[in-house]
Amino acid sequence: xxxxxxxxxDAERVYHDTEWGVPVHDDRLLFEVLALRGVQAxxxxxxxxxxxxxxxxxxxxxxxxxxxAMSDAEMAKVLSDRAVIRNRxxxxxxxxxxxxxxxxxxxxxxxSAFLWSFVGGVPRVNARRDSDPMPVFDEASDRMSxxxxxxxxxxxxxxxxxxxMQSAGLVDDHACECFRRR
Numbered sequence: 001x002x003x004x005x006x007x008x009x010d011a012e013r014v015y016h017d018t019e020w021g022v023p024v025h026d027d028r029l030l031f032e033v034l035a036l037r038g039v040q041a042x043x044x045x046x047x048x049x050x051x052x053x054x055x056x057x058x059x060x061x062x063x064x065x066x067x068x069a070m071s072d073a074e075m076a077k078v079l080s081d082r083a084v085i086r087n088r089x090x091x092x093x094x095x096x097x098x099x100x101x102x103x104x105x106x107x108x109x110x111x112s113a114f115l116w117s118f119v120g121g122v123p124r125v126n127a128r129r130d131s132d133p134m135p136v137f138d139e140a141s142d143r144m145s146x147x148x149x150x151x152x153x154x155x156x157x158x159x160x161x162x163x164x165m166q167s168a169g170l171v172d173d174h175a176c177e178c179f180r181r182r
Contacts, residue, residue: 001130001178002016002179003178009046012045012049015045020166020167023168023169027064027112031064031111034164035094036052037155037163038094038154055084057083058084059078064102068095068101070098078091089155096153100151118170119140119165119171124170125171126173132175136162137161137162138162140165145158148161
């Protein structure tokens with residue numbers, strides 16, 4: 001059995017079975033997850049998953065330096081790309097956040113170490129039955145969001161941070177019945 005949320009589409013099943021909740025320590029991948037979770041705001045995750053390859057093409061495979069250096073002309077090209085979600089605020093936030101991630105890497109050594117510090121460096125494992133509501137925030141995501149927003153990050157509210165934490169394995173919310181449960 002897999003978590004019920006992942007039974008809505010093939011894209012969600014594959015994502016759940018191969019990525020969701022797997023600990024990520026690569027700065028580029030963590031930036032990608034944060035960017036895509038920000039783009040997701042107000043939308044179903046399956047929509048973002050179907051457009052993920054287009055976002056990777058538009059944003060240089062989420063290379064932090066390349067995204068941070070994107071010109072206004074490149075950003076305009078992304079906004080005209082029908083393959084991505086063309087929300088100006090979300091698209092602009094990706095570049096802004098890349099610049100801020102680059103600053104964190106410069107100051108802290110890595111984006112990974114910075115993010116993982118909010119959970120003490122080890123994944124938090126929640127005991128959740130599949131019939132229980134899915135958590136959408138916790139004290140760690142509240143703290144992470146506050147710090148990121150103070151640094152100038154956009155689309156980094158506590159629910160977005162928590163979804164990123166779930167995606168990148170900082171927190172394990174697989175149902176106890178799920179075959180992916182640690």
